[in-house]
Amino acid sequence: MGDKAIIVDYDAGNIRSVQRACEAVGLIAEISADAAVVAAADRIIFPGVGAAHSAIDTLQDRGLDAALHHAYDRGVPILGICLGAQIVLEFTDEGHRDCLGLIEGVCERFDFVDRALKVPHIGWNAVDIVRPHPLLRQIRTGDEFYFVHSYYTVPSFEENVYGLTDYGLQFCSMLGRGNVFATQFHLEKSGRKGLAVLEEFKTWDGASC
Numbered sequence: 001m002g003d004k005a006i007i008v009d010y011d012a013g014n015i016r017s018v019q020r021a022c023e024a025v026g027l028i029a030e031i032s033a034d035a036a037v038v039a040a041a042d043r044i045i046f047p048g049v050g051a052a053h054s055a056i057d058t059l060q061d062r063g064l065d066a067a068l069h070h071a072y073d074r075g076v077p078i079l080g081i082c083l084g085a086q087i088v089l090e091f092t093d094e095g096h097r098d099c100l101g102l103i104e105g106v107c108e109r110f111d112f113v114d115r116a117l118k119v120p121h122i123g124w125n126a127v128d129i130v131r132p133h134p135l136l137r138q139i140r141t142g143d144e145f146y147f148v149h150s151y152y153t154v155p156s157f158e159e160n161v162y163g164l165t166d167y168g169l170q171f172c173s174m175l176g177r178g179n180v181f182a183t184q185f186h187l188e189k190s191g192r193k194g195l196a197v198l199e200e201f202k203t204w205d206g207a208s209c
Contacts, residue, residue: 003027003028003042003202003203004027004028004029004030004042004043005022005027005028005029005030005041005042005043005044005045005079005201005202006029006030006031006032006037006038006041006043006044006045007019007022007029007030007031007032007044007045007047008032008033008038008044008045008046008047008064008068008084009031009032009033010033010048010055010058010059010062010064011054011055011058012047012048012049012050012055012058012083012084013048013049013050014047014048014049014082014186014188015031015047016031017188017189018045018047018081018187018188019031020188021187021188021194021195021198022045022198024195024198025195025198025199025202026199026202027198027199027201027202029045033062033064035062035063035064035066035067036067038064038067038068038071039066039067039070039071041071041076042076043076043077043078043079043201043204044068044071044076044077044078044079045078045079045081045084045201046068046078046079046080046081046084046087046088046182047080047081047082047083047084047188048081048082048083048084048087049082049083049148050083051094051095052083052086052087052092052094052095052097052099052107052151053092053094053095053097055083055087056087056095056097056098056099059087059100065100068100068102069100069102072102072178072179072180075178075179075206076179076206077179077181077201077204077205077206078102078179078180078181079135079180079181079182079198079201080180080181080182080183081182081183081186081187081188082148082149082183082184082185082186084182085153085175085182085183085184086099086107086149086151086153086184087099087100088100088102088103088175088180088182089101089102089103089104089105089106089107089153089154089155090103090104090105090106090156091106091107092106092107092151093106093107093108093109093151094107094109094150094151102177102180103155103160103175103176103177103180103182104155104156104157104160104177105153105154105155105156105157105160105175106154106156107151107152107153107154108151108152108154109150109151109152110150110151110152110167110168110169112168117167117168119150120148120149120150121147121148121149121150121167122147122148123146123147124144124145124146124147125144125145125147125165125166125167125173125185126141126142126143126144126165126166127139127141127142127143127144127145127163127164127165127173127174127185128141128142128163128164128165129141129162129163129174130161130162130163130164131159131161131162133162133174133176133181133208134200134204134207134208135181135197135200135201135204136162136163136174136197136200137200138193138196138197138199138200139193139196139197143193144190144193145173145183145185145186145187145190145193145194146185146186146189146190146191146194147165147167147173147184147185147186148186148189149184152171152172152173152184153171153172153173153175153182153184154171154172155172155175160175160176160177161174161175162174162175162176162181163183165184165185171184172184173185176208177208178206178208179206179207179208181201181204181208183197
């Protein structure tokens with residue numbers, strides 16, 4: 001498995017910050033919007049911020065949805081970040097759109113009666129690790145990461161939930177299935193702990209344990 005990653009460019013923003021974070025841990029990362037490049041990648045980072053419906057349109061227009069499915073079927077290690085974590089699910093309430101379906105589940109919007117809790121959820125928050133994963137070797141329950149999101153992931157099966165976070169409710173902040181792992185928080189904005197996950201991804205072979 002190569003030590004070079006392809007960062008998927010689907011006009012979802014923040015990819016340069018992700019590239020710089022990769023460089024900080026010695027992971028060579030190339031940004032590409034080319035479906036053929038993504039389909040042939042040795043490892044893939046699927047980040048993003050912004051609106052899910054427009055992101056899905058771009059993925060489909062560029063053939064990147066099919067490329068990601070092809071890479072997944074080949075067992076390529078895939079790391080989703082923020083919007084990327086939401087789109088790996090089957091469906092999002094944002095725009096009521098079908099997504100990639102690499103992990104069973106949906107994405108729902110925070111809807112608080114107590115308006116003291118603001119949406120989007122922005123800032124540092126702790127994670128509670130509920131099952132081990134190779135990418136979490138340097139992470140402990142209580143470690144904090146940086147979040148910016150209005151929607152949260154709801155995997156269908158408990159076995160796909162790796163971490164939980166509290167913000168008005170307890171939601172899944174880390175999810176995975178096979179060779180896909182994803183975080184609702186921004187690794188590239190989460191300091192040393194975020195870099196630690198990227199460092200493990202550099203050598204991850206795609207196995208979940």
